[in-house]
Structures are given as structure tokens and as C-alpha cells.
Amino acid sequence: MTQPLWQKSDTQVDAKIMRFLAGNDVVLDREFFLHDITASKAHVEGLAKIGVVSADERDALKRELDALAADFSAGAFVLDERFEDGHSAIEARLTERLGDAGRRVHTGRSRNDQILVATRLWLKEKLSTLEALCRRIAEVCLDRAAGDALPMPGYTHIQRAVVSSTGMWFAAFAEAFIDNTLRARQALELIDANPLGTAAGYGVNVGLDRAHTTKALGFARMQVSPIYAQLSRGKFEMAALDAVGTALLDTRRLAWDLSLFTTAEFDFVKLPAEYTTGSSIMPNKRNPDVVELLRASYASVAAARTEIEQLLSLPSGYQRDLQFSKGSLFHGFSMGLGALELLPDMLARFEWKADKMRAAIEPAMYATDVAIEQAVAGVPFRDAYRAAAETAASAGEGRSPESSLAARTSPGAGHDLMLETLRARL
Numbered sequence: 001m002t003q004p005l006w007q008k009s010d011t012q013v014d015a016k017i018m019r020f021l022a023g024n025d026v027v028l029d030r031e032f033f034l035h036d037i038t039a040s041k042a043h044v045e046g047l048a049k050i051g052v053v054s055a056d057e058r059d060a061l062k063r064e065l066d067a068l069a070a071d072f073s074a075g076a077f078v079l080d081e082r083f084e085d086g087h088s089a090i091e092a093r094l095t096e097r098l099g100d101a102g103r104r105v106h107t108g109r110s111r112n113d114q115i116l117v118a119t120r121l122w123l124k125e126k127l128s129t130l131e132a133l134c135r136r137i138a139e140v141c142l143d144r145a146a147g148d149a150l151p152m153p154g155y156t157h158i159q160r161a162v163v164s165s166t167g168m169w170f171a172a173f174a175e176a177f178i179d180n181t182l183r184a185r186q187a188l189e190l191i192d193a194n195p196l197g198t199a200a201g202y203g204v205n206v207g208l209d210r211a212h213t214t215k216a217l218g219f220a221r222m223q224v225s226p227i228y229a230q231l232s233r234g235k236f237e238m239a240a241l242d243a244v245g246t247a248l249l250d251t252r253r254l255a256w257d258l259s260l261f262t263t264a265e266f267d268f269v270k271l272p273a274e275y276t277t278g279s280s281i282m283p284n285k286r287n288p289d290v291v292e293l294l295r296a297s298y299a300s301v302a303a304a305r306t307e308i309e310q311l312l313s314l315p316s317g318y319q320r321d322l323q324f325s326k327g328s329l330f331h332g333f334s335m336g337l338g339a340l341e342l343l344p345d346m347l348a349r350f351e352w353k354a355d356k357m358r359a360a361i362e363p364a365m366y367a368t369d370v371a372i373e374q375a376v377a378g379v380p381f382r383d384a385y386r387a388a389a390e391t392a393a394s395a396g397e398g399r400s401p402e403s404s405l406a407a408r409t410s411p412g413a414g415h416d417l418m419l420e421t422l423r424a425r426l
């Protein structure tokens with residue numbers, strides 16, 4: 001391993017302790033490395049503006065940072081156990097290539113604000129992806145809600161309840177993912193604050209041009225208080241994972257429905273073949289494994305958020321405990337976005353089995369229609385309810401699923417799904 005940035009002449013480095021301190025940090029930093037380089041370029045520009053590095057040094061440092069990014073992307077530079085972390089690797093490379101200019105690059109910043117800004121840039125990218133995925137899922141659901149008008153049972157307590165439709169089912173998840181799109185955008189707006197220049201959490205006696213780095217890195221605002229920059233670490237990550245988790249909660253419920261609907265007992269849905277797998281012992285099986293893992297994915301996101309929350313039993317200022325938040329953050333987003341990426345295509349292509357769904361609509365499912373019609377005609381609802389309950393077995397006489405849906409005139413129900421209203425929100 002290269003000498004740690006904090007190494008002093010009177011301190012001996014114990015290899016076992018260093019392995020514990022470093023953990024898998026350098027491996028995780030591969031995920032944030034290019035963002036760390038981007039932030040380093042902005043910091044170098046800021047140092048040049050206040051005369052800490054010359055114009056020539058600025059240009060050389062930016063050139064070497066670009067070369068490092070290209071080498072890393074091409075696999076020519078590997079971030080590995082030679083370095084304590086990604087930040088050390090950047091400084092080591094610049095010092096190797098440029099000598100004193102590389103040694104100056106850390107002026108006015110700490111690894112504390114360095115990882116904060118790299119993580120923020122990474123989170124902005126991931127939350128933009130989350131927003132786009134939620135939008136795409138909502139669009140698919142809206143398109144299918146507009147095209148599908150097949151009657152199906154509606155359930156409460158997983159018991160047949162009233163007549164519903166495939167359009168209502170898709171419209172429900174369309175609205176859910178419209179809200180999830182908004183939640184992703186709100187999380188992005190919250191974390192869109194530049195911490196670079198807050199150093200270890202108390203500022204520095206150098207007139208850093210923080211407004212310049214804020215603009216250069218594309219942040220909406222500067223995070224003003226250096227102490228709060230450290231306090232927000234973990235808090236902002238939890239907000240981002242909350243946004244992923246919200247989308248995965250809806251995914252879990254959607255996947256639960258499809259898990260039921262693809263059983264032989266329901267047999268409402270046929271999945272595309274590539275979203276199913278076979279059994280290693282039972283030749284007759286096709287299993288909805290993708291749906292089941294979509295259902296399970298929320299657990300990983302929730303666990304990641306909980307791990308970060310448990311790390312935050314801390315006083316103000318930076319504490320090394322926060323190093324462990326990187327793995328949780330990466331794992332949560334990796335699992336969450338990986339699951340959501342599969343949803344648009346699967347939702348667009350699975351097939352409803354119209355005959356099976358219609359056959360599952362039984363006469364008693366019209367009893368609510370009967371009770372409400374009597375109430376509208378003037379019978380007190382509780383009396384109409386009891387009368388409909390007594391004759392539920394014959395409630396379907398002269399009725400059809402289509403007529404039940406057409407009579408459902410409350411906004412957003414079977415008569416009018418208000419899809420254009422939802423599209424306008426999206």
C-alpha cells in the first residue's frame with residue numbers, strides 16, 4: 001500500500017490495523033472514483049483562482065486528471081489494495097506525474113468533503129436514473145390502462161370482492177409510479193447541495209471560491225455550514241434510499257399480484273418466457289423467478305437504509321463509522337435500480353387471460369352494485385346492504401362485468417380512469 005495521506009514520521013503503520021481500517025473501501029471507491037476525479041478538477045480550478053496553483057499547474061493537473069479518468073475507464077489503471085482509498089490514489093498519481101503540483105492539490109480540502117462531494121455527484125446520477133425508470137414504468141402502465149379493458153375480479157383480503165378491470169389495475173400502478181417519479185425528484189432536489197470546500201467540517205483559512213465549484217459541478221446550491229455538511233452525511237443517503245424504497249414497495253405489491261395471477265389456481269396472466277425459469281428436478285415446471293426476486297428486492301433497499309440509520313448514533317462532526325455507509329448505499333441502489341430496470345418490458349409484454357378472469361367473476365360480486373343502486377333510489381344504505389347480503393347469490397342476474405364497470409361513475413373508477421389527468425401529472 002502507498003503511504004497513507006496522514007502518515008507522519010513518528011508513526012508506525014501496523015499492517016493488520018491498516019487492513020481493518022481500509023476494509024473494502026478501495027473496492028467500493030471504484031464506484032465513486034470518476035466523480036472524485038470530476039470534483040478534483042473543479043477544486044483545482046478553484047485553487048488556481050486564488051493563486052494556490054499557477055495557471056500552468058492548473059492545466060497540467062486537469063490534463064493528468066483526465067488521463068487518470070481515461071486510464072481507469074479503460075482498465076489501464078486499477079484501484080486496488082496498493083491504495084488506502086480512491087482519494088489517496090488520485091493524489092499519488094498526480095504527485096508521481098507532476099511532483100509538487102500534485103502535492104498541492106489537497107490544499108483546502110479533506111477526504112471528508114472529498115467523499116461527500118463524490119457521493120453527492122454519484123447520488124445525483126442514480127436519482128436521475130431512478131426518476132427516469134419510474135417515469136417509464138408509469139408510461140407503460142398508462143398505455144396498457146388505455147388499451148386493456150378486460151373485466152377481472154377485484155380483491156380485498158385476497159377474497160373476491162367486486163368487479164374490477166385490467167385498466168383499473170394498470171391505472172393504479174401508473175399513479176403509484178407517477179408519485180414515485182415525484183419522490184425521486186424531491187430527493188434529488190434535497191441532496192443537490194455542494195459540500196466541497198467545507199474540508200473536515202469546520203472550513204479552512206483559505207478563501208476558496210465555493211460558488212465557482214458549485215456552478216462547475218452543476219449543483220443547485222452550496223451547502224453553507226461546514227458542520228452541517230458532515231451532519232448531512234447519512235441523512236441525505238437515507239433520503240435517497242427512501243426514494244428507491246418507495247418505488248420498490250410498489251414493485252413488491254405489483255409482484256405479489258403477479259405471483260398470484262400466474263398460479264394455476266388463478267391463471268390470469270401469462271409471462272414472457274424469458275421472465276420464467278425451469279426447475280432442476282421437475283421437468284414440468286416454469287417458475288416466475290423474476291417476479292419473486294422483484295418482490296424480494298425491497299428487503300435489500302430497506303436493509304441498506306437501516307444500516308446507515310444505525311450508523312448515525314453519532315455526535316456532530318465527522319466520525320469514521322460513516323465509512324461503512326458507502327457499501328450500504330451502493331448495495332441498495334444496485335439492487336433497487338436493477339429490479340426497476342426489468343419492470344417496463346415485463347409490464348408491456350405480459351398477457352392477460354380474459355376468459356379465466358371473466359370465469360372468476362361470481363354473482364355475489366355484484367351485491368355491492370345492488371346495495372348502492374337501492375341506496376340511490378332512497379332506501380337507507382344499511383337496509384339496502386342487509387337486503388343485498390341476503391340475496392347475494394342471485395345479485396348477478398341480468399348483469400355483466402361491463403355493465404358493472406360502466407355504472408361505476410365515481411372519478412377514477414371503471415367508468416372513467418382519468419388517464420389524461422394522470423398523464424398531465426406525469
